[in-house]
Amino acid sequence: MYLLVVENESHCDFTKLREMLIRTNMEDLRDTTHTKHYEVYRKDRLQQVTIMHEILNKLHQTKLKYYIFQYKDFIVLVTLFAF
Numbered sequence: 001m002y003l004l005v006v007e008n009e010s011h012c013d014f015t016k017l018r019e020m021l022i023r024t025n026m027e028d029l030r031d032t033t034h035t036k037h038y039e040v041y042r043k044d045r046l047q048q049v050t051i052m053h054e055i056l057n058k059l060h061q062t063k064l065k066y067y068i069f070q071y072k073d074f075i076v077l078v079t080l081f082a083f
Contacts (some may be wrong), residue, residue, distance in 0.1 A: 047062075048075075052075060052077075055077065059077075059079065064078070064079050066078060066079045
């Protein structure tokens with residue numbers, strides 16, 4: 001039975017290969033993270049802000065009293081109706 005330890009640099013080049021691949025591809029990883037993940041997040045947040053702005057404009061036109069609360073990632077909008 002043989003035991004092969006890939007982290008042992010005396011008989012395996014895996015560690016050097018891994019570091020080289022990470023080093024050469026780090027910029028691509030950063031670009032991909034920025035373009036795919038951050039831009040999707042940014043687009044979603046802008047869409048949420050736009051929708052919230054439209055709702056607030058409509059509420060302001062109705063002269064209703066309203067309160068806005070933020071809890072974690074949620075925005076809670078409470079309106080008070082007079083009967």
